[in-house]
Amino acid sequence: MAACGGSMAAAMAAMLIISTSICVSSGKKITVQITNLIRYDNAMVIDCRSSDDDLGQQTLLYGQSMEWRFNPNFSKTTLYYCNAMWEAKQIHFHAYEYMRDNYGCGLDCRWLFTVDGLYAYNSKNESWDFRFSCLV
Template identity: 35%
Template structure:
């Protein structure tokens, strides 16, 4: 009998979308438009489980969302950023040891790359350094 219950539970986990089974604290990601010259920015972020759609972010404004890591503890959000004829992509959130204590991830997007503000420090990344994240 217990083998049947275990099999049922495992089957249940496999057929459920991973967004319905999550764990840990809620994580908030904030992306701010820090472009110079008063330019609007289009933002499109998605993970394997969620597509947040295209967001229009006006200068010095931001877009934020909350989520929990999936049941496997491997959540990755990648975003595309567009203004005028410029288009860049960046992994804005990737589950890691660093993010285990990060419940709010604040990003400011600038022309040369996004900057993460966390625990009183700012780490900026170049657009061409995507492979390093």
């Protein structure tokens, strides 16, 4: 009888894990977009990655964007970080950080590089929030 109860508990646990995995993987995907609006004659080289995905190095001319989509991981620790370079400047920033962005940008996380600095789109207020200066 005890073996049967243990087997039932194991089966229930397995079903819970499977159903949780299905819910996480079938959830809506997050979109991250990074746009270069620094200056018309400035190309920006950007390299983004997470612990699981290397998106490769891309060159963005003025007005061009890079974009990717993903499902956050089950443990809510998803982090994409990027290195952006142009002229003699280089910036390292977190393009997506679950604990910050799950409620900040929601499913649509957009970044805008301008001559003044880096802006992040705030979907709650439908505004661009200044994050930090790129002039240093």
